[in-house]
Amino acid sequence: MRKHLLNKRNKIFGHILFWMASIVFLCFLFFIYSREFNLTSVAKSVVINAGFAVAVYLNLNILIPRFLTRKQYIYYIFWLVVLLSFSSLFVQVLIVYPLRQFLEVSERLQSLSTETHSAFFFATLFYIGITTFLKLFKDWLSLQDLNYKLAKTEKGKLEAELKSLKGQLNPHFLFNSLNNIYSLSLINSEKVPDLILRLSDLMRHIIYESKDNFISLRKEIEFVDNFIALQRIRVAENTAINYEKPNITSSSYIAPLLFEPFIDNAFKHGLPGTENDYINISFSANEDWLDFDLENNFAEPENFDSKNSGIGIANVKQRLKHLYHANEYQLDIKQEESTYSVHLRLKLKDHGN
Known part of the structure; x- marks a missing residue:
């Protein structure tokens, strides 16, 4: 139980660390682009990462288990495109625009242009691609560990069974051979x-x-x-x-x-x-x-x-x-x-x- 709680705590800490690193990375990009660092850059980075996080966790917890792991690839691609589109609109319409005065968003970002939507779309796809790869790689490692444990268990079971089979064989053979000797001893051969x-x-x-x-x-x-x-x-x-x-x-x-x-x-x-x-x-x-x-x-x-x-x-x-x-x-x-x-x-x- 304690080990399970520790693994869960480490998993949560890893997720928090990942998104903090992502926020810092976007802040760094904004600084390179505008040559200034302020609260607006931090707020924009947090807002955009919130949109990424919604898409990432919906993909990890719904799309992958329901479609990708079941090899329903067409359905997975369809719903992934839908998710990416809505996630991009979510960042633009539901988050950026209600807060545009606070964020001091530029006129270009406020215009809801196709260029901005495409940028969010492919940026979200990039995050989903990374997290999907990490999840599949983690699942693969877990599967290899499980296969190793099963193979080790099967080997132990096999060795025990072979020992049991030999144990059955030896008395069986000895019984038949002693019967032969007994038959001949009766006639003093x-x-x-x-x-x-x-x-x-x-x-x-x-x-x-x-x-x-x-x-x-x-x-x-x-x-x-x-x-x-x-x-x-x-x-x-x-x-x-x-x-x-x-x-x-x-x-x-x-x-x-x-x-x-x-x-x-x-x-x-x-x-x-x-x-x-x-x-x-x-x-x-x-x-x-x-x-x-x-x-x-x-x-x-x-x-x-x-x-x-x-x-x-x-x-x-x-x-x-x-x-x-x-x-x-x-x-x-x-x-x-x-x-x-x-x-x-x-x-x-x-x-x-």
């Missing part, structure tokens, strides 16, 4: 120790290596290698799992843990147990883009929980939206009869965040 080691590598990647918004593409592909190897252990030997990847030699970066939910979804909800079960996973990359393709067959079970099944994929969509511009990624997910496919195209970054 010799594969359990190797599975635990691979899970340890995967969790290290999630907890330590993927803490940034962008990580090395090479590390992320290594994570996918381990994840697919982990998933291979628990599926039937006759399942066709085809995995292709490029030889990563560049130092490109991508957002971490984008592929795991799709691959996990293929192993968990695909592979209905037929002789033709398959999962095709492939990566292809050039200097600027990475393409991820996945396709698998599936059969939706009767007790399928669609509400909780898409948590990981929903998180991927949100992270893509937050971390990449709209022209930096493309995600296509298709489900046709018994085939599920995913295509994700990503713009490669040249540095991490």
